[in-house]
Amino acid sequence: xxxxxxxxxxxxxxxxxxxxxxxxxxxxxxxxxxxxxxxxxxxxxxxxxxxxxxxxxxxxxxxxxxxxxxxxxxxxxxxxxxxxxxxxxxxxxxxxxxxxxxxxxxxxxxxxxxxxxxxxxxxxxxxxxxxxxxxxxxxxxxxxxxxxxxxxxxxxxxxxxxxxxxxxxxxxxxxxxxxxxxxxxxxxxxxxxxxxxxxxxxxxxxxxxxxxxxxxxxxxxxxxxxxxxxxxxxxxxxxxxxxxxxxxxxxxxxxxxxxxxxxxxxxxxxxxxxxxxxxxxxxxxxxxxxxxxxxxxxxxxxxxxxxxxxxxxxxxxxxxxxxxxxxxxxxxxx
Amino acid sequence: xxxxxxxxxxxxxxxxxxxxxxxxxxxxxxxxxxxxxxxxxxxxxxxxxxxxxxxxxxxxxxxxxxxxxxxxxxxxxxxxxxxxxxxxxxxxxxxxxxxxxxxxxxxxxxxxxxxxxxxxxxxxxxxxxxxxxxxxxxxxxxxxxxxxxxxxxxxxxxxxxxxxxxxxxxxxxxxxxxxxxxxxxxxxxxxxxxxxxxxxxxxxxxxxxxxxxxxxxxxxxxxxxxxxxxxxxxxxxxxxxxxxxxxxxxxxxxxxxxxxxxx
Numbered sequence: 190x191x192x193x194x195x196x197x198x199x200x201x202x203x204x205x206x207x208x209x210x211x212x213x214x215x216x217x218x219x220x221x222x223x224x225x226x227x228x229x230x231x232x233x234x235x236x237x238x239x240x241x242x243x244x245x246x247x248x249x250x251x252x253x254x255x256x257x258x259x260x261x262x263x264x265x266x267x268x269x270x271x272x273x274x275x276x277x278x279x280x281x282x283x284x285x286x287x288x289x290x291x292x293x294x295x296x297x298x299x300x301x302x303x304x305x306x307x308x309x310x311x312x313x314x315x316x317x318x319x320x321x322x323x324x325x326x327x328x329x330x331x332x333x334x335x336x337x338x339x340x341x342x343x344x345x346x347x348x349x350x351x352x353x354x355x356x357x358x359x360x361x362x363x364x365x366x367x368x369x370x371x372x373x374x375x376x377x378x379x380x381x382x383x384x385x386x387x388x389x390x391x392x393x394x395x396x397x398x399x400x401x402x403x404x405x406x407x408x409x410x411x412x413x414x415x416x417x418x419x420x421x422x423x424x425x426x427x428x429x430x431x432x433x434x435x436x437x438x439x440x441x442x443x444x445x446x447x448x449x450x451x452x453x454x455x456x457x458x459x460x461x462x463x464x465x466x467x468x469x470x471x472x473x474x475x476x477x478x479x480x481x482x483x484x485x486x487x488x489x490x491x492x493x494x495x496x497x498x499x500x501x502x503x504x505x506x507x508x509x510x511x512x513x514x515x516x517x518x519x520x521x522x523x
Numbered sequence: 524x525x526x527x528x529x530x531x532x533x534x535x536x537x538x539x540x541x542x543x544x545x546x547x548x549x550x551x552x553x554x555x556x557x558x559x560x561x562x563x564x565x566x567x568x569x570x571x572x573x574x575x576x577x578x579x580x581x582x583x584x585x586x587x588x589x590x591x592x593x594x595x596x597x598x599x600x601x602x603x604x605x606x607x608x609x610x611x612x613x614x615x616x617x618x619x620x621x622x623x624x625x626x627x628x629x630x631x632x633x634x635x636x637x638x639x640x641x642x643x644x645x646x647x648x649x650x651x652x653x654x655x656x657x658x659x660x661x662x663x664x665x666x667x668x669x670x671x672x673x674x675x676x677x678x679x680x681x682x683x684x685x686x687x688x689x690x691x692x693x694x695x696x697x698x699x700x701x702x703x704x705x706x707x708x709x710x711x712x713x714x715x716x717x718x719x720x721x722x723x724x725x726x727x728x729x730x731x732x733x734x735x736x737x738x739x740x741x742x743x744x745x746x747x748x749x750x751x752x753x754x755x756x757x758x759x760x761x762x763x764x765x766x767x768x769x770x771x772x773x774x775x776x777x778x779x780x781x782x783x784x785x786x
Contacts, residue, residue, distance in 0.1 A: 276609065401630045408621055412607045417575060419677070420597035420625030465612035468632065 200476040204258065207480055211254045211487045216494075217245050252385045253377050253490075254483065260377075260441045261451060261482020263392045265474040266399045267434035268452030269459070273406040273467055274430050275335050282438040282452035284339060285431065286346030290319025291442035293349045296356045296369045308372075309384055309443045313391065316439025319345055320431065333424070334413070374498030375446035377486050388444040395437035399471055402430055406467040448482075450503040454511050455481055461518040481507070524551030526572075526600075526681050526713060530581035533564070533571050541567055543738040544581065549730060551680060554707050555715045556724035556745070559734035560758055565717045566605070566685055568734070572715075573602060573683065597625040601674030603684040606666060609658060615669045616654040619644055622676025644672040648702050664695030671702060682706065684716040688723060696720075700727050721754050721762070725775040733757040 212224045219242060226233035227246045264282060271280040282288060294315025298308040327333050327341035353373075360366040399406075408421045409430060416423050441448060459473040485506060489497045527548035534540040541564040549555040559565045570576040572583050574590055583590040590596050601622070609618075619641040623633050633641075645651045650668040658666060667687060674682055687703070688696040704727050706712045718724050724731060724745075731748035733741045735757050741748055751764050754777075761780040767773065 404627075404632050405624075405629065407613065407617065408624055410609055410613075411621070412604070412609075414570075414575060415602075415604055415607070418573065418597060418600075418602035418604065419621055419673075420594040422594060422629070426629070460612070464614070466614070466617045 197472070197476075204476065204479055204483075207483050208254050208258060211257070211483055212246060212250050214487055214491050215245075215250065216491075217241070219245065248382060252382050253380045253486065256377055256380050256385055256388075256444060257483045257486040258479040259389070259392050259396075260445060260448070261455075261485075262475040262479040263396050263437040264441050264448060264452045264482070265455035265459070265478025266396060266471055267437040269456035269467065269470050269474040270399050270402075270406060270430050270434045271452075272456055273410045274427055274434075275339060276410040277339075278457070279453075280339075282434060282441075283346065285323045285342035285435060286319045286349055287316045287435045287438040288442050288447055289346045289349040289353065290322075291316030291439045292373060292447055293352045293356070294318075295372060295443065295446070296353055296360075299369050299372060300356050300360055300365060302365075305379055305381075306384065306387065309387060312443035313388075313439050315349075316442055317435060319349060320435040320439075324428075371498065372446045375448045375500040375503075376489070376496055376498055377445045378490070378496050380444070384444060388440050391436050391440040395433040395440070396475070398429060398433035399437075400475075402426070402433070403467045403471040406430060406471070445499065447500060448503060449500045450507045451478060451482060454507050458511060458514050461514055524680055524711075524713060525549070525584075525586055526715070527584040527587075528572055528581065529584060531568070531571055531578050531583070532580040533567060533576065533578055535567075540579075540738055542571070542734075542740075545732075545734075545740050545742075546581075547730070547732050547742045549681070549713050549715055551713045552707055552711045553713050553729040554703070554727055555713075555730045555732060556728035556749075557715060557717045557732045557734070558719075558721060558724050558749075558754070558757055560736055563734040563736050563757075564738070565734060569602075569683055569685060569715070569717065573600065594625060597677065599680045601677040601679035601682045603670050603674045603682065603687055605685045605689065606663065606670065608666070612657050612659055614655050614657055615650070615661065615665075615672075616641055616645065618658050618669055619672045619676050622673040625677055640678075641672070641676050644675040645669070647675055647706075648672045649698075664691050664698065667691060667695070667699055668702070671699070675706070680713065682712055682714040682716075684714065686717050686719065688718065688720070696723065703727060721749070721758070722775060722777045725749055725764075725777070735759070 209221060209224060213219050213221055222233060222236050223238060223242055224246060226236040227238055227243060267282045271282060271284055272278055275284060291312040295308050295312035298311040323338060323341045323345050326344065327338040329337045357366060357369055360369055405421065405426055408416045408419055409426055413423055455478040456474045459470055459477050463469040463473045485499060485502045489499050489502050525548055529546050531542060531545045532540060533542045545568065557565050567576065571578050574592055574596065585599060620633055620638060623637040627633060642654065645654055648668045648671045650665065650672060653661060653665055653669060658669065661669065688699045691699065700723060703714060707714050728745040728749065731745050733748060733753055741753055751762065755761050760782045763778040763780060765776045765778060767776050
């Protein structure tokens with residue numbers, strides 16, 4: 190019992206410390222005292238803040254740190270949910286082509302020279318369009334099984350990745366193509382308070398739904414007939430879980446581009462730590478994903494003078510971490 | 524407490540009729556054994572009875588009322604399907620806990636009481652030692668007991684089992700039969716079970732339902748239904764029943780007389 194009460198508290202504290210550290214770090218470095226004084230006005234008399242300090246904290250770093258925490262948590266939770274829905278440990282948030290669809294929406298908008306918010310909206314819409322298309326295509330002879338859905342996802346995903354290639358092919362190699370390429374590799378550098386405010390509700394809804402469904406996800410991982418015989422409205426539940434996970438994936442891609450690895454590896458890492466029960470796995474994936482993605486993004490903006498694309502770092506940092514974990518736990522809980 | 528099928532008929536789309544006008548009933552504390560060759564429609568019969576498939580004609584009645592078509596029916600019926608292991612890791616206790624699902628709403632979480640009940644169900648089938656083991660690491664016999672316990676966690680009035688002793692070694696088959704017998708005799712549960720073994724059916728049955736591949740059926744009290752003649756008719760081969768006794772124990776042995784000879 191003690192362990193159960195302690196660990197969520199410990200996680201939230203750990204995330205708060207990480208977040209504080211991330212707010213201090215960067216090209217324009219800030220002392221922890223300054224950051225704390227800005228977050229809690231009046232709590233730290235004697236610390237004076239310049240306008241630049243406040244701008245950096247509230248307009249640049251805070252939105253970005255919040256997004257990294259939330260996107261990492263949501264994407265990992267979505268990965269864990271997809272793995273349960275498809276009862277397949279290799280399922281990722283992109284299994285149904287959501288991320289590819291969203292990428293196509295975004296690169297198309299970049300090609301047409303639309304402003305950042307329009308790029309975000311196009312990505313979100315196209316990502317959700319992709320999953321709707323999968324549901325439409327995945328219905329074979331009135332039946333929609335996990336297999337037909339996965340196959341439909343594969344087809345829709347390759348269709349959209351071909352369309353992304355087409356956009357890259359016709360894009361102007363002087364300026365549009367580099368923008369597209371950078372965007373596809375994922376980055377949180379474009380985060381503003383407005384983009385965050387637009388994306389946050391979708392992420393929040395997705396995270397809340399997955400959290401509420403966490404125990405029922407265990408039932409979705411059973412063979413369909415067993416789930417039905419335990420009184421689970423399988424179709425309804427699957428639509429809810431897939432919908433929430435797709436909403437998360439499309440929102441994350443719309444906010445920070447394609448993020449590899451997080452949705453596949455963090456749930457597995459969490460599974461090795463807390464086991465396969467989604468009642469613990471979903472919250473653990475949230476916490477671990479938030480921490481991992483915040484560290485990655487902070488590295489991305491602090492390690493070198495120029496931004497490093499996030500997808501490169503998630504793989505470079507994630508792969509060794511995962512191998513260590515696999516060795517340590519012997520793959521327990523898998 | 525009575526589970527009844529009246530005039531149930533079914534055939535898969537485009538195929539010949541598989542079940543024709545099947546009627547039978549089972550009451551609390553009774554065991555109904557269902558026998559039949561491969562492809563006779565035993566599992567299909569259970570699926571139709573439970574509403575996982577729709578009867579073409581006829582209906583299922585629970586206590587005289589047509590079986591509700593919503594998820595409520597799963598609060599009175601514990602179904603143990605043929606073994607299929609889950610792909611993702613979960614422990615035996617977590618698996619048994621899933622049996623509480625019919626009583627919990629879509630967004631509800633199981634409480635400490637549900638967990639205690641799941642533990643108790645594992646104890647009732649004598650598998651409490653397995654609670655924290657991963658399902659993927661259990662033997663076939665152990666996993667079958669876990670599935671049993673999960674069906675009990677529903678707190679059902681009827682248990683429906685699809686070949687619960689298939690693929691188990693001789694000792695584990697006896698163990699499964701003993702658990703089933705105890706649940707019905709001592710706790711008053713009604714049970715329907717499919718088996719491929721006439722000997723196991725003879726060992727544990729108050730009533731029997733025999734299906735053949737022509738869509739015909741015979742149903743009656745065990746001693747009337749499980750005769751040499753009926754078993755030969757159902758299994759399409761001649762066989763002999765021998766009564767054996769060893770001390771207090773007595774039972775039936777089934778001697779097959781060769782599948783090619785015409786009885």
